[in-house]
Amino acid sequence: MNDTIYIISGTNRPQAVSLQIANVYLQEFNALNVKAEIIDLQELPADYLFSGLYENAGKSEITMNFRKKMKEGKKFVFVIAEYNGSFPGVLKAFIDGLEFPDSFTNKKCALVGLSAGEQGAVLAMSHLTDILNYCGAHVLAQKPKLAMVSQNMEDGKITNERYMKHIKLQVQQLLDF
Amino acid sequence: MNDTIYIISGTNRPQAVSLQIANVYLQEFNALNVKAEIIDLQELPADYLFSGLYENAGKSEITMNFRKKMKEGKKFVFVIAEYNGSFPGVLKAFIDGLEFPDSFTNKKCALVGLSAGEQGAVLAMSHLTDILNYCGAHVLAQKPKLAMVSQNMEDGKITNERYMKHIKLQVQQLLDF
Amino acid sequence: MNDTIYIISGTNRPQAVSLQIANVYLQEFNALNVKAEIIDLQELPADYLFSGLYENAGKSEITMNFRKKMKEGKKFVFVIAEYNGSFPGVLKAFIDGLEFPDSFTNKKCALVGLSAGEQGAVLAMSHLTDILNYCGAHVLAQKPKLAMVSQNMEDGKITNERYMKHIKLQVQQLLDF
Amino acid sequence: MNDTIYIISGTNRPQAVSLQIANVYLQEFNALNVKAEIIDLQELPADYLFSGLYENAGKSEITMNFRKKMKEGKKFVFVIAEYNGSFPGVLKAFIDGLEFPDSFTNKKCALVGLSAGEQGAVLAMSHLTDILNYCGAHVLAQKPKLAMVSQNMEDGKITNERYMKHIKLQVQQLLDF
Numbered sequence: 284m285n286d287t288i289y290i291i292s293g294t295n296r297p298q299a300v301s302l303q304i305a306n307v308y309l310q311e312f313n314a315l316n317v318k319a320e321i322i323d324l325q326e327l328p329a330d331y332l333f334s335g336l337y338e339n340a341g342k343s344e345i346t347m348n349f350r351k352k353m354k355e356g357k358k359f360v361f362v363i364a365e366y367n368g369s370f371p372g373v374l375k376a377f378i379d380g381l382e383f384p385d386s387f388t389n390k391k392c393a394l395v396g397l398s399a400g401e402q403g404a405v406l407a408m409s410h411l412t413d414i415l416n417y418c419g420a421h422v423l424a425q426k427p428k429l430a431m432v433s434q435n436m437e438d439g440k441i442t443n444e445r446y447m448k449h450i451k452l453q454v455q456q457l458l459d460f
Numbered sequence: 461m462n463d464t465i466y467i468i469s470g471t472n473r474p475q476a477v478s479l480q481i482a483n484v485y486l487q488e489f490n491a492l493n494v495k496a497e498i499i500d501l502q503e504l505p506a507d508y509l510f511s512g513l514y515e516n517a518g519k520s521e522i523t524m525n526f527r528k529k530m531k532e533g534k535k536f537v538f539v540i541a542e543y544n545g546s547f548p549g550v551l552k553a554f555i556d557g558l559e560f561p562d563s564f565t566n567k568k569c570a571l572v573g574l575s576a577g578e579q580g581a582v583l584a585m586s587h588l589t590d591i592l593n594y595c596g597a598h599v600l601a602q603k604p605k606l607a608m609v610s611q612n613m614e615d616g617k618i619t620n621e622r623y624m625k626h627i628k629l630q631v632q633q634l635l636d637f
Numbered sequence: 638m639n640d641t642i643y644i645i646s647g648t649n650r651p652q653a654v655s656l657q658i659a660n661v662y663l664q665e666f667n668a669l670n671v672k673a674e675i676i677d678l679q680e681l682p683a684d685y686l687f688s689g690l691y692e693n694a695g696k697s698e699i700t701m702n703f704r705k706k707m708k709e710g711k712k713f714v715f716v717i718a719e720y721n722g723s724f725p726g727v728l729k730a731f732i733d734g735l736e737f738p739d740s741f742t743n744k745k746c747a748l749v750g751l752s753a754g755e756q757g758a759v760l761a762m763s764h765l766t767d768i769l770n771y772c773g774a775h776v777l778a779q780k781p782k783l784a785m786v787s788q789n790m791e792d793g794k795i796t797n798e799r800y801m802k803h804i805k806l807q808v809q810q811l812l813d814f
Numbered sequence: 815m816n817d818t819i820y821i822i823s824g825t826n827r828p829q830a831v832s833l834q835i836a837n838v839y840l841q842e843f844n845a846l847n848v849k850a851e852i853i854d855l856q857e858l859p860a861d862y863l864f865s866g867l868y869e870n871a872g873k874s875e876i877t878m879n880f881r882k883k884m885k886e887g888k889k890f891v892f893v894i895a896e897y898n899g900s901f902p903g904v905l906k907a908f909i910d911g912l913e914f915p916d917s918f919t920n921k922k923c924a925l926v927g928l929s930a931g932e933q934g935a936v937l938a939m940s941h942l943t944d945i946l947n948y949c950g951a952h953v954l955a956q957k958p959k960l961a962m963v964s965q966n967m968e969d970g971k972i973t974n975e976r977y978m979k980h981i982k983l984q985v986q987q988l989l990d991f
Binding site: 295296297327329330332333334335336337338357366367368369370371372373375376377378379383406410413415416417418 | 472473474483504506507508509510513514515543544545546547548549550551552553554555556560583590591592593594595
Binding site: 649650679681683684686687688689691692720721722723724725726727728729730731732733737760764767768770771772808 | 864870898900937941
């Protein structure tokens, strides 16, 4: 086990806003002298759906590396973009390829939702909470909803003060959780 | 648009029970002289997560073929195995690669859940209902829960009479829906 | 069974916005010459939680009357205000006091969500969909979300054109459902 | 604030199994010398739906007393019976009458589900998790599902060893949470 906080950028879409938000969290942790690292699902092997699951789980190098981090980490941030009323399929596929129950039992998770529209991924975060709880991980109650996220960012920074206030508060709460 | 009922076997796990259940539904529709066909996610391209989504959506042949069926079909059965408290990530990734809104708007869906344990994928079906409703598709209220599915099958047939009764009822309800 | 569409104003809060929205639906149905009627939970007996449930279910006159309508109706509209991340407890208590399974099996329901904040009761509608599906009722996929509802109304009329467009569309879809 | 753990028996049904389960938890806490106390919704005023909500919230003596405990307590156990695919309406009505945000912000909750059938209130616990998270309270990942609860009890004691193991584990986890 290690004390690095892993921030999962929960999509493999190229140039994803999720990765930008993951970087916002990374900087917040760094500013507090907390070790943190991004797990970017864009780096999954192209054939992960077949090479990374079931009897092949953990056999490729990149997958082994991600699995090791998820097993050793104790606290996670999940950055969740809203796709079709929930989170991206790739994020669940990523979870489906991890080790159980060691990846999640009694670990602590923080969720942040982003959307192009007005919902801020609220259903996506409800679904992921069900999944993480099922897997044994506790989820922080506070789950910022970054609706219309692109209009509230510039050059990779969040320009909406309310959003930043919620993120800073959540970062502190995850450290105390 | 066409009248074939598409039955989505919602996992790419080799030798999946989902595919056996999809075949049970196929036979039920056939026995009623209703055209039906299975879409088996095991047949997705290995690199679907990258080749089948975002700017690449629908470019490979197999993906084009699946997308065409989902666009033309009017009624679907989703066979859903419980993975980590929800449905398999590959199923959501499949949905994420379809055309919107034409694949789902005002279409009719039936869901069936299977699990090794006692839940019968009840949360998985709740999550998928949220997603399908979001995409504009109506979901049949009746959603059979095939808990401890392996103990209730033999040679690809369902041996539990209550389960078969629920499936036959649901098949009829989907035709009337 | 009868063809009146029952519109449930899902709160007992005095001067509720839900009741105003229920009236908007009533007028839409009337304009189409469709019989419709409001069931206003504000009219429940004060001691409904004890006089209307369990062994007392359906014994008081007002409760009998509501139960009869829910049993005879075939299509319902549920107007749902967001209270504490879901719908009001009184609405679930109302449902808990109805006859099963005759009140819901194979009936058709339309849901509309309202909120003071930005969510438009999206989780509330997801929860109620689970409940209605469990009880055997089909839920229309389209579920308008009337966020910041008070700012979008005046004198009991909805001033937001997009909201009215969604409501008119849903009314037509419920008739066709 | 005080250190008593409040156990909410989440129904007002006379002779409820929920109250028996609440007593099982009470004994577990007592055996560990932890102060705990039951809040039994059967004791709500008969007219709570009208006397305990909105502008009347907290005006009657019994309601004031319950509200004070929920405001002062830091950890809660919610005993949840499955009614119509979710939890009893009276439980949500109880929550709707509490003080916000002081009753829940950053508090810790444990949920246990009971059902006559095979589901163990899994959807009910998902819905309540959404609500408690929305209100700012953290929910323990482990949520025992006591399916077919009556067959697994005798004289107010749980006879199913697996159920008791899960309860004892959860009690310890809530103390450590």
